[in-house]
Amino acid sequence: MIKKQPVNAKGQTEEEFLKAYDASRYPCPALSVDMLIFSKYENRLKLLLIRRKNHPYIQQWALPGGFLNIREDILDAAYRELKEETSIERNQVQLYQLHTYGAVHRDPRMRVVSVAHVALINQDVKVEAKDDADDAAWFEVQINDNTLTLYHAQHRMQYHMKTARSVNPDQEALAFDHIQMILDALSFLKLLPAA
Numbered sequence: 357m358i359k360k361q362p363v364n365a366k367g368q369t370e371e372e373f374l375k376a377y378d379a380s381r382y383p384c385p386a387l388s389v390d391m392l393i394f395s396k397y398e399n400r401l402k403l404l405l406i407r408r409k410n411h412p413y414i415q416q417w418a419l420p421g422g423f424l425n426i427r428e429d430i431l432d433a434a435y436r437e438l439k440e441e442t443s444i445e446r447n448q449v450q451l452y453q454l455h456t457y458g459a460v461h462r463d464p465r466m467r468v469v470s471v472a473h474v475a476l477i478n479q480d481v482k483v484e485a486k487d488d489a490d491d492a493a494w495f496e497v498q499i500n501d502n503t504l505t506l507y508h509a510q511h512r513m514q515y516h517m518k519t520a521r522s523v524n525p526d527q528e529a530l531a532f533d534h535i536q537m538i539l540d541a542l543s544f545l546k547l548l549p550a551a
Contacts, residue, residue, distance in 0.1 A: 385458075385467035389434040390421035390534070392474045392541040393442075393449060394497070395481065401497040401547060403506060403538065405530075406441050406489035412464050413531035415490065417511065419538075421470065422488070434473045441489040443482075449475045455540055462533045474541045497542075499549055504539070506530075515539075517548075 361369045368376070393404040405417045422437040424430060431453075435446040451473040458469040485492040495506040503523060506513045513530060514523035520535045530538075542548050 383467075385469050386463075387424040387430075388421055388463075388468050388470040389424060389430060389437055390419045390457075390470050390472045390537060391434055391438050391451065392419055392454065392472060392537060393438070393444070394474070394476045394541070394545065394547070395494060396476060396478055396547075397480050402494040403497050404442060404444075404483060405493060405495050405506070405508075406485060407491035407493075408531060409488045409490040416529065416531040417495075417506075417513070418531035419472075419534045420489070420492070430471050431473075434471075440487040441485065442492045443484040443486055448481055449477055451475050454537070454544055457533060457537065459533065472537050472541070474544060476545055497547075499542075504535075504542075506538075 363369055364373060366373075391404075395402045395404070404420065406420050408414055408416055408418050420438050420441040422433075422440070424433040428436070431451065434451050438444050438449070438451075439446070452475065454472040454474040456469060456471050460467065462468060462470070480494075483492040483494070493508045493511075495508040495511070498505040498507075499517070502517045504515045504517050511528055513528050515521065515535050516523060517539060520539055522529055
């Protein structure tokens with residue numbers, strides 16, 4: 357007995373439906389990946405940031421990240437972007453998916469949904485800025501009195517942890533919604549002090 361293929365309300369088989377399907381009916385957002393790489397080494401907590409070489413947010417510090425290629429797995433994109441921007445190899449870090457960020461205006465270029473990945477390593481890893489990163493550096497992370505401070509050399513950024521807003525609007529600031537990603541990652545990794 358030949359099994360009859362199921363059809364939809366228009367009488368189409370799945371093959372006929374897919375052949376006639378118009379994907380342009382639904383605008384597609386771009387998909388990106390962001391990586392939160394923390395190092396806890398010699399009793400110091402650090403976070404890897406890159407300085408953006410291009411617009412938007414040119415010369416601002418940000419998490420390493422970038423866009424997914426159309427035929428690329430999301431995790432593969434995360435490892436590729438991490439290597440392209442910081443020179444960290446896949447075998448140096450184990451990435452775990454943290455959260456998906458999809459606020460409508462999180463990126464001024466277009467609708468971009470980002471899948472954030474997190475890792476905690478217990479060593480000092482040398483980084484080198486490449487591709488569209490102008491610099492890559494490990495920022496010290498300090499948490500005091502509901503204030504998150506990120507600092508490296510002369511660069512210092514402070515945020516209220518409850519509001520994810522800058523303590524001083526005139527200081528350097530992170531790009532995009534990366535401060536929220538950092539706060540979420542610290543909570544996920546249980547690196548925040550007990551309330």
